[in-house]
Amino acid sequence: xxxxxxxxxxxxxxxxxxxxxxxxxxxxxxxxxxxxxxxxxxxxxxxxxxxxxxxxxxxxxxxxxxxxxxxxxxxxxxxxxxxxxxxxxxxxxxxxxxxxxxxxxxxxxxxxxxxxxxxxxxxxxxxxxxxxxxxxxxxxxxxxxxxxxxxxxxxxxxxxxxxxxxxxxxxxxxxxxxxxxxxxxxxxxxxxxxxxxxxxxxxxxxxxxxxxxxxxxx
Numbered sequence: 535x536x537x538x539x540x541x542x543x544x545x546x547x548x549x550x551x552x553x554x555x556x557x558x559x560x561x562x563x564x565x566x567x568x569x570x571x572x573x574x575x576x577x578x579x580x581x582x583x584x585x586x587x588x589x590x591x592x593x594x595x596x597x598x599x600x601x602x603x604x605x606x607x608x609x610x611x612x613x614x615x616x617x618x619x620x621x622x623x624x625x626x627x628x629x630x631x632x633x634x635x636x637x638x639x640x641x642x643x644x645x646x647x648x649x650x651x652x653x654x655x656x657x658x659x660x661x662x663x664x665x666x667x668x669x670x671x672x673x674x675x676x677x678x679x680x681x682x683x684x685x686x687x688x689x690x691x692x693x694x695x696x697x698x699x700x701x702x703x704x705x706x707x708x709x710x711x712x713x714x715x716x717x718x719x720x721x722x723x724x725x726x727x728x729x730x731x732x733x734x735x736x737x738x739x740x741x742x743x744x745x746x747x748x749x750x751x752x
Contacts, residue, residue, distance in 0.1 A: 588627045589751045596621045604749045608693040612638045615695050627744050635737040641684040644730030661705050703738035
């Protein structure tokens with residue numbers, strides 16, 4: 535399915551983000567841009583950070599989160615996890631994209647991908663909450679951006695970050711598998727670009743691996 539990217543749809547429940555490959559309007563500032571502007575004193579590190587140095591620079595609150603996770607406690611609040619991921623990003627243990635994809639307070643659900651000819655293929659059956667899907671079904675069909683924020687409530691959070699990341703990772707991969715099997719009337723693949731989904735799934739794996747390695751450091 536192809537959609538025309540013409541008008542920007544505003545909603546109190548939704549925030550939309552442009553694809554990394556699309557051009558941003560000078561009159562609008564995306565959520566990612568706003569968050570980037572809010573971040574200061576970012577530490578510049580290599581692509582392969584020394585996790586021992588990262589651990590040593592974590593705040594007492596962040597180390598407390600690690601210790602509780604290591605002890606098997608499932609009492610990590612969403613805001614604690616988000617702040618913890620923010621420290622990991624600032625120290626270079628994860629990328630800025632990893633932070634936005636895994637911080638827990640919201641899920642950035644990709645709605646489609648751009649094709650080589652510049653057209654936009656909208657993904658079928660995005661994993662949206664029933665409330666968001668029912669309230670905004672018509673709005674989603676005409677947006678100009680490729681993802682939508684799905685905010686998590688306390689009831690959606692178990693207190694176990696690994697359970698959350700594993701669950702979202704599985705959801706993304708199952709959805710990608712479903713989309714890969716869809717065909718056009720001429721039997722050609724309906725979708726060829728799954729990178730927005732794959733990138734998020736990879737971020738979930740990466741953050742889990744980083745945290746597990748940090749938990750082994752004393």
